[in-house]
Every structure is written in C-alpha cells, then in structure tokens.
Amino acid sequence: MTVGPRSGPGERRGIALRSLFLQAVWNYDTLQGVGFAWALLPGLRRLHPDPARRAARLLAHLELFNSNPYLSTIAMGVALRLEHEVARGVAGAEGRVKRLMGVLQGTLGALGDELFWAGWRPALGAAAATAALLGGGAWAVAAYWFFYNGLTQAVRLRGVTAGYTSGAGIARVLQDPFWRRAAAATRLGGATVGGAVLALGTTLGYSGGGWRGVGIFLGSVALLGLAARPLGSGGRRLSPALAFLALVILLSALTHASAGTSP
C-alpha cells in the first residue's frame, strides 16, 4: 500500500493548535474523543487518501479518550506515528493503536494532573493572589498568566513532535526521572509559597497588627482548615466557599463591633 510522506513540522503544529479544542465537545460518553479525532484529522488525511478508509480510522479515534489537555498532544504524536503502520497494512497495527492509547491516556493524565493541576497552577495561583492582595496589582496577574502559559502551551506545542518521534517507545520517555523531578520541584515551590503566605498573613495581622491580628489570622486558617476536613464516615466536605462566606460574615461582625465601640 502507498503511504503518504512522513509528517512535517507544519502538520504537527496544526495538530497541536487543533488540540486547543480537545474538550470542545467534552461529554460523559466519549469524554475528549471528538476533539482528539478532529486534532488528528490532518495526519489521517495524508495517510489515508481513500475516504472510506479515512472515515474508518477517524471513527476509531472518536472513541473514549481522556487525558490531561496539555500532555494529550504527546498521545496525538504517538497515534500519528502508529497510523503509519496502519496505513502500511501492518498486521495487528489497529489493535496496537487502541491498546497504546488506552495506556497512554491514563499515564499522561496522571502525570499532567500532578504537574499542572495539582502543582504548577496552585503554586502560581497562591503566589499571584498573595502578591495581588499585598499590592502587587496588575503585574502579579500578568506574571501569573505568562508563567502559566509559558510552560503549559510550550509543552502542548512540543508534545506532538515528542510523541511522533518516540512512537511506541514513548513509555521509555515517560519513565525518565525528569518528570518525577519536575513534579517534585513544583511541589516544593508550592509548599514554599504556602509557608510564605502563612508568614505574611501572620506578620501583617489585623487592624494594625499585634497579637490580636495574629490570633485572628491563625483562627481563620484553623476555621477554614477544619471546614476542609472530611465530615463523618461519608467523607463529605463542607464547601470551602461556604466556609469562606461564614468567615467573611464573622469578620464583618467583628468590624461592626469595633466600629460600634470605638469612640
């Protein structure tokens, strides 16, 4: 069977840009399936000139897919590479694509969630929110946005090429200690920021500082911390938003009381 030329940088860039729409039709049945298949379409068009064959491969990729949006481009690159084997008619290639995608989406999902959702984003968010609350203004906001996207969108753009270059050998790439170290570094950064916020909150105090301020701040942390703990054996948590609302009402009452008693 005649197979189209290897994927060029333009095609891979196009797939990476299409990956921005990965979740545009996110649903409870196939999750990111439609977005994943649509992103791969430029490659499928080149590899499968016969429309009926292309439709069959497109249909195969429309099935359930769920991964981290930023790292999903790695899976797209791998799928693109393996589609070459499918186009050449290698026996069992279609099953191999399906199996590898099944494994890869979970691995990339877990890795991306740890790196970005539970690492990079809360670390930057805590730093930016603290800086903005302490007078950092629009600079803190701009820095947050640029740093966040500087990493995540770069990963997204490079992911297709990384996956395409590695093909089925992507497992070796993902076992590289770099990923573990990156996740640990993000955690450490976030923890340092968390400690700094605690120190700044207690130092700044309330109503001119002093021990009263320290007490009120630590009391607020304790109150919100308790609200965040699971309740009973069901493990249900009180909404942090409702706990925060209660705290605001409490502080409002304190402010009211202070204003009422002041001369």
Add this chain to the structure above:
Amino acid sequence: MEWLLLGVLGAIVFVDAWPVGQTMLSRPIVVGPLAGTLLGAPAEGVFWGAVFEAVYLGILPVGAARYPDAGLAALVGTVIASRGDGSEAAAYLVAMAFAAGFLGDWTSGFLRRWNGHTAASVARRVAAGDLDAPGRGIAVGVARGAALGAAAAVGCSAIAVVGFELVEDTVWAGPASREALRLAALAAAVVSAGRFFLKHRSGRLAWLTGLVVAAGLASWAGGTGS
C-alpha cells in the same frame, strides 16, 4: 455597551474554563482585573480576583469532576464591587459570587450532557462517510459554550446588581474592612496550598523554609519602614 462587553467576557471565560485552550483566562485572578477594567474599576477587579483565586485555589478540573465556576463567581463579584466600594457589601458580594459559581457548575453539566448528543451525531455522520462532521461538531460545541457563558454572565450580573440595590446600606450587605477580607483570603490560600503541598516530608520542610524566609523579610521590611 457595558453589558454587551460583559457578555463577551462571560463567553470567553466560560469557554476557556474547559472547552477551549485552558489558558487560565478563566481563573479569578485574571477575570477580576479584566472585568474591573471593563467596568472602570480595575483596582477592585484585582482585589476581588485575588480573593476568589485564593478561595478557589483548591479546584481540580480533572476528568468528569464537578466544581464551581470560579471565573463566573469572580466576574459577578467584580460587577458588584464596581457598583460601590466592595468592602461595604462584602457578605452580599461573596454570597452572590458563590451562587453564580454553583450556577456555572450546573451550566457546565448541562453543556456536557448536550455535547453527548453532538458526539453521538458526529460518530453517526462519520460512519456514513461525512469526514467534516467532527469539525462541525467542534464549532457547534464552542458556539454553544460561548452562548451559555455569555447568558450566565449577563443574567447572574443583572440579578446581582438588582439585589445590590435592595440590600445596599442594610445589615444584609455585611460590611467588612479591606484588611479583614485580605486576611480571610490569605487564610484561604494557606489552607488550599496546604492541601496540595503538605503531603510529603520535603513539602513540609519547604513550607517551613518559606515561612521563616517570608517572616524574616517582612520583619526586616517593617523595621526598615518604621
């Protein structure tokens, strides 16, 4: 014009939250200043954006997880704050913003269920040989999300503004000082960050390091300033 721009911002915020890009334009820390600038109150936007960012720091947008729409909450909060001094109606503002956040969550669930029909239709059409069906499905999904986002932003903001006129200058508005709000938001940030980063021993050591260094710097700055 102001409401039209709010609708456009609402559409962008909703779509960025999960359907397209996830560039964090939908995070409160970005939405607040954007909405504040649109409404002529950028400083209020930065402040309330930071407050809601701290409160909603713990949201994990993983898989099929349900979570409040933090962007819509920040948008509605900033709209109320821009009507007056936000600290004068803090309890009302926070309550309305959280209500909007819950409504945004419901809207997301609704859109995801609706998307299920689109996905099934796309698969049927592709099976029938229509290779452009996924592209059309994507366009429909984005347009639907943008329309729902715009409607939610304008609708919630309008309700919040009308309510604000009713409760303003009453006890229900719940006055609080900026200082108190800042402290509550910093406490929320500490709790959220702790949830993420205090699981490991190395994280606890880093936490302690950050605490000591920041306390030292703050004391030094305080000593220099006095």
